[in-house]
């Protein structure tokens with residue numbers, strides 16, 4: 001039997017009621033339904049230091065855990081708030097603590113949540129970063145505009161079009177990861 005692909009989720013917001021976090025949890029739920037093994041590297045639980053460029057962070061066991069989980073992952077879903085027209089420092093810092101060793105050659109999908117109207121700024125900028133580490137970001141993506149009005153009390157998306165787009169993104173990540181692994 002083929003073992004399921006592993007998808008690791010990173011969130012770029014430290015707000016407990018974060019919409020990018022809600023979207024990521026939905027995405028991971030969809031991926032699990034599609035047969036993937038999923039995990040959320042919760043930044044509120046695993047406290048990461050700011051990247052200093054050091055190889056080791058002995059005071060922060062979360063860094064080792066981040067590297068281990070990332071090594072095991074076949075693919076990543078990055079979910080970020082839009083901050084000042086780009087992705088957040090939190091998501092960049094998470095990626096900066098990793099290297100080619102854990103990221104290269106793997107599939108990436110990206111989600112952004114923003115307070116304003118729809119745009120792809122954070123998503124486009126994440127494409128540049130993932131290309132730099134030799135990752136493969138799928139062409140599908142989702143920006144959730146005016147995120148404050150897109151979720152119900154259970155954290156589900158209320159707009160069927162956004163829900164469909166999220167499904168499309170996750171399907172692309174799962175399909176491409178399976179293809180890359182078999183190939």
Ligand SMILES: Cc1cc2nc3c(=O)[nH]c(=O)nc-3n(C[C@H](O)[C@H](O)[C@H](O)COP(=O)(O)O)c2cc1C
Pocket residue numbers: 013014015017018019020021080081082083084085086113114115116117147148
């Ligand atoms: C520092 C900061 C910068 C922001 N910059 C933008 C921005 O450039 N464009 C925008 O539409 N919303 C911006 N927002 C609003 C956030 O994108 C919005 O509140 C989003 O829901 C935050 O993500 P979260 O819910 O996952 O924490 C900004 C918010 C903060 C705190």
